[in-house]
Amino acid sequence: MLDRRFIRENPDAVKEAVRVKGIGLDVDELLRLDQVARELQRELDDAQTLRKSSSKEFARAGEARRAELRAQHAELERQLRKLREQLAATSERLQELLLLTPMIPWPGAPVGPDDSANVTIRTWGTAPDFGFQPLDHVELLEKRDWAEFARARKVSGERAYALKGDMVWLERALHSYALSLLAGRDFTLISVPSLVREEPLTGTGQFPAHREETYAITADDLYLAGTAEVALVGLHSGEILDFKTLPIRYAGISPCFRREAGSAGRDVRGLLRVHQFEKVEQFVICAADDGESDRWHAELLSAAETLLQGLGLHHEVVECATGDMGAGKYRMNDINTWFPSLGRFRETHSCSSLHDWQARRASLRYRGTDGTVRFAYTLNNTAIATPRLLAALVENYQTEDQRVRVPEALRPYLGGRDLLLHGLGGRHTARWCANAASHAGNRGRLCARHAGVVRCEAWNSKPIASPKSPGAPSPRSTGAMSQ
């Protein structure tokens, strides 16, 4: 959302932004409504001044004068009511249009209607050279019994999935890895609600333009957010922050839900485009300073690149075109990661600067060093979104015998293992995990030492549950997991 005064004073810049971003908005109608609303407001102010002063007179007046004033007020009240109704109708329509106004894109953005106009600005690494026929992530996961697709779809319909065994640990490792890196960069880790009200969705810019993308819980007037950003903006909406608390840096973690309404039939196979996923999101609230915002943009982008480089994943950074970046963005850079099965890059990260567009919607302000109140600037970027990145990881790290090597950076989160090979059907199953958990650190390393070995002595010597009796609890349902 843009400032009404700015729109009034820079109609051409706004119209140009509407054009290059391909937004359906009649700026002239908006200007007209703005004009009408201001005139109505002025009339209303005048009428109210009159009402106030004669009410004051009423208190001191005699009976005859009071009767006069009552009659005068009845008339005045009719006028006020009419003006208020007109103003309400005008403002409502005006607000609808204001919510559609786009951020003016930065001058360096390629101009084009969609992502075909995006420009690659750098590439890191190289595509893996397998020397064998690699599988796609679905084949690999099914082969190792690392996921359920058909069965999950019985439960939840299309695009559903269930990760199993080591894939669960690997997914968690990716998130832990991202959280560690961001914590090291002074981001505050925060887990936020996915179940949100309408207001924060309007605040971030999801509503009204992308309402159809969002799951609605109609019984309770709640929605399932597609990103932690919604809650992160919402946390501070309506606030006036002290400049001393800025910049606020969050590593927000949440389940994310997307209807993918506009993508019916696309990427229906596997883990690339799912309705429910897990994401660690980088989010920054900073002062309304273009230079500072630019620095944070670079910082967020760099954090994501560092994460991917730590994972050794081939990727490219893209400068997004005006038509691809969305209404609220000042600048957007996607990072696309290499998927061997596709033979190309796919978007895994999206880094955006919104300047005060989002803060204005959410009324997220701060008091600056000079005491003036201003809308803050916000930025966000993916840190890790799984299972899409998980799919990239297993595809890039698969071995000829359908195991998955573990990149160095993730080993600390996987008990030191350098190879994942356990499907549930194997002798040494995902119970490794249960063992590691039950040995709580001291014995857990025993299991780690046996990683990759077909028989684990820890498992043999101290079974958690009898594997033969059908009614016996499975290892994963024992102990601390039971609640």
Added chain:
RNA sequence: GGUGGAGUCGCCUAGUGGCCGAGGGCGCACGCCUCGAAAGCGUGUGAGGGGGCAACCCCUCCGUGGGUUCAAAUCCCACCUCCACCGCCA
């Protein structure tokens, strides 16, 4: 889910129909005092919109939205949030 209580200017609080857009304290800013500081004293200190070259003026906002009234922070209704207790529950 039930019952009871509460939401006022960054924080605490006064305020049951007009003298209240709102008093006091804390905090904060500036000044005096001081070698410097503390204490003390003085002044100032919410947001949004509109008008004016300017000094300044006008309107709106006491959780949100309605209503009653000539007039609402104050009375009525609905909703939201918080607190306490009961019930249920991971």
